[in-house]
Amino acid sequence: MMCEVCGLREADHLLVEVVGVEKHKKHVCQNCAFRLAVAVPEEKPLEMVSYPASEKREEQSGRPPERMDLTCPRCGRSYIDVKKTFLLGCAECYYTFVENIPRLIEKFHGAAHLRYRGAPYTHDPKRRALMEERTRLLAALEEAVAEEQFEKAAKIRDRIRQIEKELGWTSSTS
């Protein structure tokens, strides 16, 4: 996208003007962004956010194709919606779309391989174990369905429901 102010350079900054409780957004180049941010001030507040460098370069090879057909079983959000808005629907979305998450990380953090390095967090080891079991079962369920072992699939599904109940998840699909 070209700069909405000068139209000469590629837009790589987002300017947000705050007027009362309204926000006006404009995509601009670095030159214009800085010029506007520091120029003789108008009576308008403004917020300048530059995109991470990687957002400008697109795509390289040697990575699994983006799965566009996924929908989160817990909240019902499709990956297509995530691509459109860059808003995930729930914690489970990060597991459901796990193959695609490195692309989002590259877009917003600069490199696809980056992972969490902060202090580990555990609220309750029992709950954590249940969630991990559920993640494993979801994979097993997919496999069972693919192999047309429907009886086995039904059993797995029951166990998943039971776990979700134990976890107390509220879900828009249930």
Place this chain on the structure above:
Amino acid sequence: MDLIHFLKEHTPRWLEGNGQYPEMVVSTRCRLARNLEVFPFPHMLDEKQRDEVWETVMDVVQGIPHMQEPRVFQVLELSELERAFLVERRLASVDLVRSMTRGTGGVVSSDETVSLMINEEDHLRLQVILPGFQLDEAWATLSELDRDMGSKVEYAYSGDFGFLTTHPSNLGLALRCSVLLHLPGIVLSRKLEAFARLLADRQLLLRGFYGEWSRALGNMFQVSSRRTLGVTEEDMLDEFRLAVIQILNMEKEAREELQKEHKTALEDKIYRSLAILKSARMITFQEASLHLSFLRLGVGLGLLLDLPVQVLNEMLMFGQPAHLQILYDHSMDSEERDVLRARYFRTKLTSLHLT
């Protein structure tokens, strides 16, 4: 509303003008984004679920040591003026107050150091603001608050990605640090390009100050950290601290140069600004913010020693449009605001007997 009435009568602790370099660093802020494991993210919730999130957070906040005498607001109960007031006060984001849905609002500690936003982009935004440059102190308070809350309620978290957020840009530590900087030296000596390059090299974001004074109004810049994935909390804080110190050194050098080469011209500007703010009968916020910047610079250069930074901070905060209208208890057009703003500044400054 009770909360608004309370806030009007008090100066938040982060405007008290102490801490490190209070004249150059107005305030230091750290914030965390957190979601509750059991609920879908806020934009997916219906009204009933939003209420449930609200109730859950209200239960959790009870008895948190950093949340003594918490004061609560719901966006739906506020007038438009009150919403703008909370944005100016930095207790609510524009996105929060524009969300006219149930279960949207915040909690504020009595000195305004600690606050939460509920059902904004994420279920929880935890924020700590302190005066001056106090990065370690702000982070220490915030991480204690986070630990206390995270042991009472389960956060959405994965070992690989860290804290799971609605928008992937916050994923990981989900921590952002920012400082509100007063940089007249850099602006006056036209070093903004070098400043912009430094921000880009250090992967920092430049933002305006919400309320009417962004767009570098009054030579104020808000600089915030960006890295949140692939980095530990300590490393991220260290990087940010070093970058801020580099900016402050740049500002100090610029001021020294100005003082060496344009000493009298600089003093002239400072004392003219004092005279204008002490005498004007009408003043826009834009003009006032520039004169307040010169007074602040005067304090920094050791000229206006009887002028506390806290008074400058209060004038900048209460001179904003929504604050002024709340302070004088009625809504005004911009002309009336300019008159009352000038009166407010005169009263503040004449009571100080500055020479």
